[in-house]
Structure formats: C-alpha cells, structure tokens
Amino acid sequence: MQEESRTLFDPTAGSPLEEKVLKVKDLTRLAREVLEKSFPSVLVEGEVSNFKRHMPSGHLYFTLKDDEAQIRVVMWRSDAARVRFDVSDGMKIIVKGRISLYEPRGDFQLYAVSLIPAGQGALQLAFEQLKKKLEEEGLFAEEHKKPIPEFPSRIGVVTSIEGAAVRDIISIISRRFPAVELVIYPVKVQGDGAAEEIANAVRDFNRLRKVDVLIVGRGGGSLEDLWAFNEEIVARSIYDSKIPVISAVGHQVDFTISDFVADVRAATPSAAAELVVPDRLDISESIQSAARSITRAVVQNLDRLRLEVDRLSHHYALRQPLLLADQKSQLVDELTRRLESESQHSLELKRQRFSALELHLNALNPKAVLRRGYSFVEGPRGIVGSVRNINVGETATVHLHDGVLDSQITGKHEQER
Amino acid sequence: MSKNAKQKEDLNFEESLKRLEEIVETLEAGNAPLEESIRLYEEGMMLAKSCVTRLDEAKLKLKKIQKNAGGALEETDIEN
Incomplete structure (x- = not known):
C-alpha cells in the first residue's frame, strides 16, 4: 500500500500519473501523504478569523489569513488545553503545526500543536487577559x-x-x-x-x-x-x-x-x-506604657485623697497622720521620678523596673494607707472629698482599715485657700 | 472575684490588651470610686504582667494539615 503510493507519485519511477484514472479517494490520499511528508512541522504567522471552540469536543477551528491567502486551522483538544491565553478573531498569532488534508472534504488544513501570540509572550498575554476579565x-x-x-x-x-x-x-x-x-x-x-x-x-x-x-x-x-x-x-x-x-x-x-x-x-x-x-518588642513597650499610665493615674488619685486627708487632719489637729502624709509625698515624688526616667533604659531593665514598680504600688495601696491611720469618709453622695460635699446634720460612714464608723456631722469649718 | 479571675484566664492576647486599654482610660479619667480604682489597678497590673509573660515565654506552635488515608483533613504537630 505504502509502496504503491510512493511509486505512483515518484516522477522518477517512470509511471506517469496522468495515464492512470484515479478514484477521488486515492488522489486525496496521495495528496495528503505528499503534504504530510513535505510539511511535518511549520511555523506560520497570520491573523485569526472565524474562531470556534467546538463543544463538547473542545477542539479549536479557525482560519489563519493574511492579505493574500488563508488556510483552515484545526487544533485538537489535547493541544488546545496547553494554550494559556484566549484566542479570538483578529488576533495575530504564530501557529506551529503540520500540514495535512481532510479527505472527506478535500480541505487542505493546518493541524496546530501550539499557538504563540505574535509580538508578546503567551504567558504575558494570558496574564493580561485574565487580569482584564477578573x-x-x-x-x-x-x-x-x-x-x-x-x-x-x-x-x-x-x-x-x-x-x-x-x-x-x-x-x-x-x-x-x-x-x-x-x-x-x-x-x-x-x-x-x-x-x-x-x-x-x-x-x-x-x-x-x-x-x-x-x-x-x-x-x-x-x-x-x-x-x-x-x-x-x-x-x-x-x-x-x-x-x-x-x-x-x-x-x-x-x-x-x-x-x-x-x-x-x-x-x-x-x-x-x-x-x-506585630513586633513583640513594640507590643511589650505599649504594655509597659499602659502599666505606667495606670500607676500614674492611681498615684494621682491617691495624691488627691492625700490632700483631702491633709486638710482634714490639719483641722482636727491630727499631727501623726500629717507626718505620714509627708512620707507618702516623698514616696510619690520618687515614684514619679522613676517613672519618668523609664524611657532611657533597655527593655530588660524595664522588665525589672516593672516588678519594682509593683512593689512600690503595693506600698501605696490605699488599704495599706488606711492601716497607717488614714480614713476616708463616705457621705450620702459618695466619698466626701471636700467639706462642701456634706452638710451639717447628715450622716456619714468613716472607713478605717478594720471597719467603719457611723457618724453624724455636727459642724464644719472650711479651710481658707 | 473567682468569676472575674476565670474571665481573665479566658481572654486571649488581643482581648487582654483591649481590656488593659479600657482600664487605662477609666483610671486616667479619674472619676472611678476608690475601691473601683484599686480593683482596676490590680486587674490592669495582672493583665500587663500576663501579657508580657505570654510574649516572653511563647514558643511558636507549628502544625501541618494533611489528608489522611480516608481523605479527611488531619492536623499534626511538627517540629520547629
């Protein structure tokens, strides 16, 4: 079969084709074999038109043309699956493939195995296309x-x-x-x-x-x-x-x-x-800073209480608590100084200081202060921070470290400012 | 008190930090009653300490997800 066809075509074999009457199918087969042998792999550039993706087969069919001519192109699904970009009419591409002939219709066709966009890389084009679509x-x-x-x-x-x-x-x-x-x-x-x-x-x-x-x-x-x-x-x-x-x-x-x-x-x-x-050093730093803020706020609150206690104790001539107040004042000052010098030290130092700070604060704990002889007064409208907050005749609770005293205000004297 | 302590145990890192911030704000506003300030102070210091400890002592936990023979997803510990 193969031998015969070669003999038929071979011009040197001395068997002129024109003397033989061929069937159409014989001629198309011969032509196909000639084409396949002559163009097993070609690269051809042109513009895509009539592009169709056949479903469900997935094969691609289109025409590749330039100003003067055109050729039908077929790409089987297995090859088409490797094309990363979308082909569309008007696109300039380079087709790699083989030439053959589709015998049932006598069509001369290019069977594509790969497509390359003319001008830019296939991946680049695929990227641009998907990016645009999404x-x-x-x-x-x-x-x-x-x-x-x-x-x-x-x-x-x-x-x-x-x-x-x-x-x-x-x-x-x-x-x-x-x-x-x-x-x-x-x-x-x-x-x-x-x-x-x-x-x-x-x-x-x-x-x-x-x-x-x-x-x-x-x-x-x-x-x-x-x-x-x-x-x-x-x-x-x-x-x-x-x-x-x-x-x-x-x-x-x-x-x-x-x-x-x-x-x-x-x-x-x-x-x-x-x-x-986040960086744990940053977080650590902001935790330390929160701890300092809490401490400072509590120290300030205690300070305010101390002033009130001072005022009252002055009036009632309680010398002993005044002395304590001075000591506490010193402690507050020292604490504040320490708090302010924090920023120049390393993190490790800060951690140590953090514990030291806790010790100081425990010393300032108002309960401990009460134990040293202070008290605070709670009136009908909350803690009495000023003589103005309570009226003569009203009842008040005096808080000591070990309990409370129920009392009544029998008189009041406001300190001159 | 024990209920409070339990709640604090359950706070994750982020929640602890948020709570700490709230405490700072409340105390800085300066109008919390005395007893409340002390309680907040104690809570705040405890939170700060536990957060710093957590940061200092934490070791990265590494896990790997894989499909087992039955096709179900499985989490396993891996060495760092």
Whole structure:
C-alpha cells in the first residue's frame, strides 16, 4: 500500500500519473501523504478569523489569513488545553503545526500543536487577559477586601513544605511574635496540578474555619514557575475566601493575579510574615506604657485623697497622720521620678523596673494607707472629698482599715485657700 | 472575684490588651470610686504582667494539615 503510493507519485519511477484514472479517494490520499511528508512541522504567522471552540469536543477551528491567502486551522483538544491565553478573531498569532488534508472534504488544513501570540509572550498575554476579565468581574474591588486581624492567634500558610518561603515565614514569626500557632498546608506550587492544590487548600481552610488569616504564596522563580498563582481557579478561591488572605508570591517585582485578588499583597513571603504579626518588642513597650499610665493615674488619685486627708487632719489637729502624709509625698515624688526616667533604659531593665514598680504600688495601696491611720469618709453622695460635699446634720460612714464608723456631722469649718 | 479571675484566664492576647486599654482610660479619667480604682489597678497590673509573660515565654506552635488515608483533613504537630 505504502509502496504503491510512493511509486505512483515518484516522477522518477517512470509511471506517469496522468495515464492512470484515479478514484477521488486515492488522489486525496496521495495528496495528503505528499503534504504530510513535505510539511511535518511549520511555523506560520497570520491573523485569526472565524474562531470556534467546538463543544463538547473542545477542539479549536479557525482560519489563519493574511492579505493574500488563508488556510483552515484545526487544533485538537489535547493541544488546545496547553494554550494559556484566549484566542479570538483578529488576533495575530504564530501557529506551529503540520500540514495535512481532510479527505472527506478535500480541505487542505493546518493541524496546530501550539499557538504563540505574535509580538508578546503567551504567558504575558494570558496574564493580561485574565487580569482584564477578573477586574471587569470585580474580583479586585477594594470594597471586597477584608481587613487583616491585628493579633491573629492562628495563621494558615498555603505553600510548599520544602521551599525557602516556609522557612522564612517560620523564622520571622518565631522572632517577631511567637505567641501564635502556624498551620502549614503543604501544596505543590508549580507544575501540573499546582493551581488545583493551592485552590483546594484555600477552600479547605475555609471549611475548617480554624485560622484567622491565610498566607498564600511561594518564593521567587520564573514567570512559568509562578504561573499557578496566575490561574483563575486560584484567584477565585482567594476571592471566595471568608478568611482574609495575604498573597506572597516571588520577589518584590513579581505581580500575580493572586496579588490583585488577595486582601493584602505582600512583596515576598518574608514581608507577609512581617505584616501578619506585630513586633513583640513594640507590643511589650505599649504594655509597659499602659502599666505606667495606670500607676500614674492611681498615684494621682491617691495624691488627691492625700490632700483631702491633709486638710482634714490639719483641722482636727491630727499631727501623726500629717507626718505620714509627708512620707507618702516623698514616696510619690520618687515614684514619679522613676517613672519618668523609664524611657532611657533597655527593655530588660524595664522588665525589672516593672516588678519594682509593683512593689512600690503595693506600698501605696490605699488599704495599706488606711492601716497607717488614714480614713476616708463616705457621705450620702459618695466619698466626701471636700467639706462642701456634706452638710451639717447628715450622716456619714468613716472607713478605717478594720471597719467603719457611723457618724453624724455636727459642724464644719472650711479651710481658707 | 473567682468569676472575674476565670474571665481573665479566658481572654486571649488581643482581648487582654483591649481590656488593659479600657482600664487605662477609666483610671486616667479619674472619676472611678476608690475601691473601683484599686480593683482596676490590680486587674490592669495582672493583665500587663500576663501579657508580657505570654510574649516572653511563647514558643511558636507549628502544625501541618494533611489528608489522611480516608481523605479527611488531619492536623499534626511538627517540629520547629
């Protein structure tokens, strides 16, 4: 069969074709064989028209043309699946394929095995196309973005368990704010099936609902390596996530579709780790500062009480408590000085001081003050801080360290100011 | 009192910090009654101490999620 056809065609074989009457099917078969042998692989550039994706087969059919000519192009589904960008009419592309002939219709056709956009890379084009599509759909909308919690207690990480990314994240969080739980969901981050694994992991985290925030990413690589993060399935899983997502893909300069759809884009996995937790030194500092504020406020309140006690004790000629008041005044002064010099010291010193401060404050505890001979008076309208707060004839409760005295005001004398 | 202590045990880090801030504000406003100020002071100092301790002593907990043989998701501890 094969022998015969070669003989028929071969002009040197001395068997002129024109002397033989051929059937149509023989001729088309011969022509097909000639074409297939002569053009096993060609690259041809042209403009796409009449583009159709046949469903459900998934095969692509279109015409490739230029100003002078055109050719039918067929691309089988298995080859079409590897085309990352969307083909449309008017697009200039380079088709790689083989020439053949479709015998039932006698059509001369180009069977494409790959398509390359003319002018720019296929991945670049696919990126632009998906970005445009998702943007129009509102997947990047600011109003959809969720805030990242200030103090997450459980952080989910979707990345490769082997990469540098996961090591960087672990080491930075350990250093900055180790009071958290890091839940790693190992996935493939490049190659076949990576996008599906990443998207499934994001969805699984949403089903489990045990983490407060998600980091989704990987370390640097080529555009091809980072490609999974440009896949629609990943973008949609991030968009659908009820858990806030920080994307952390590649290096500073790499932007992926995931970055646009995520609630926050971190330039690198390390940056994501810095962003997701506060620095414990800062937090420690603000806790110390809160402790100082509380202490200062209480000291001031006690000071005010002391003045009132002073005034009363002066009137009633209670010399002993006055002496105590002087001592306490000194203590307050010293405490204030100590509080103010805090800022120049290291954190470790602050921690020590923090305990010292507590000791001082215990000494200032009003209960201890009462034990030293002070008392305070509670009238019908609360604590009597001034002689003006109570009237002659009214009853009052005098609080001592070991109990109360019921009393009645028989007279009052306001001190001149 | 024991009920209060229990509540404080249950506060997570963020809640503790929020509570601490509230206490600072109340005490700085200066109009809490004496007994209340003392109680707040004690609560605040306790919170501050427990937060600092938590920060100092915390060690990162690492876990890994995997599908088990049955296809269900499983969480396991991993070494840091």
